[in-house]
Amino acid sequence: MEEFLSNKYLRFVKALDSLFNLQASKTHVFGIKLIGSEILLLAAVKNYNGEYLSREVASGISAGHKKLLESQTNVMISHITSDPCLTSPCQNGAVCNKNIYIGQDVAVLESLLVIFVSPQKEVFNCTCPAGFTGTLCEDDIDECEVNPCKNKGTCVNTAGSFYCHCQSSFSGSICSIDVDECLKVKCQNGGTCLPAQDGYYCHCVSHLA
Numbered sequence: 001m002e003e004f005l006s007n008k009y010l011r012f013v014k015a016l017d018s019l020f021n022l023q024a025s026k027t028h029v030f031g032i033k034l035i036g037s038e039i040l041l042l043a044a045v046k047n048y049n050g051e052y053l054s055r056e057v058a059s060g061i062s063a064g065h066k067k068l069l070e071s072q073t074n075v076m077i078s079h080i081t082s083d084p085c086l087t088s089p090c091q092n093g094a095v096c097n098k099n100i101y102i103g104q105d106v107a108v109l110e111s112l113l114v115i116f117v118s119p120q121k122e123v124f125n126c127t128c129p130a131g132f133t134g135t136l137c138e139d140d141i142d143e144c145e146v147n148p149c150k151n152k153g154t155c156v157n158t159a160g161s162f163y164c165h166c167q168s169s170f171s172g173s174i175c176s177i178d179v180d181e182c183l184k185v186k187c188q189n190g191g192t193c194l195p196a197q198d199g200y201y202c203h204c205v206s207h208l209a
Contacts, residue, residue, distance in 0.1 A: 001034050005111035008075050012041075015072040019065055020045050020058075031118050032109055035089055036136070038078060042123065055082035090126035092160065094137035099125050131160030150176045171195065 016027040031042035045053045053061075062069065063080040070077055079087045085096035105120040128137035144155035149164035153175030156163050166175035178200075182193035187202035194203050 001032075001039060001109060002111045004039055004075075005032075005109060005114040005116060007113075008073055009111075009114050009116070012069075012073045012075055015069055016043065016045075016062075018072075019069065020053075020061065031123075032116055033123075040084070040123070058082070084124045089124060089136055091136050091138045092129065092132045092140075094126040094128045094132065097125050097127060098123070129160065148174050150174050151178075 013027065013029055016029075020027055025048045026046050028044045028046065029041060030044060031040075033040040033042070043058075045058045047053055059080055059082040066077055066080055069075070081087065083098055085098050088096070090096045100123050103120045107118055107120050109116040126135065126137045128134070131141050131143070133139050133141050140157070140159050142157045143162040144157045147155065148162065149155045149166070151167060151170045153164040153166045153170065156165065164173065164175050166172070169178065169180045171177045171179050177195045179195050181195055181200040185193050185200055185202070187193050187204070189205065191202040191204040193200055
């Protein structure tokens, strides 16, 4: 981020202004956000009548001149889009929701040559699947922290889930089934004892007349 602000930001804004010279009076960069290892740059373009170009028109013109922008600025551009979800920012199967929100808090990005001040903003959010958390759903939740395994079972955390190593006399997803419970029970009329989540049950033999 610091390297981009110090060495490439001013050249990049100048190149955008030059690109929109015929359609617009000014390009406004209103946000810079670090997402993973990439930098998301948010911009709006105002025409000579004081109105902003639609996001579809602005992104279409920029995308049509992507190689020119890269050569003029020495910046590698991965995406130019009006919909941030098209860049697939969410991880681990999370659902991306386009949701532009600009808050009252201020973010300050500093470098040797440029200090960039802008409102805190979000342009998308991620709905995480079970077992994951974080802004991009990049963090695995350690389900073992709450000790889900019963009867001295050993918890093993996995990506998005967990499993239990049970003691020899217990079974089930959380070691809650006592496999020895049937040793204490004698089912009547030829029924078979089977362990269950809440203890045991007798599987009865059907007698046909």
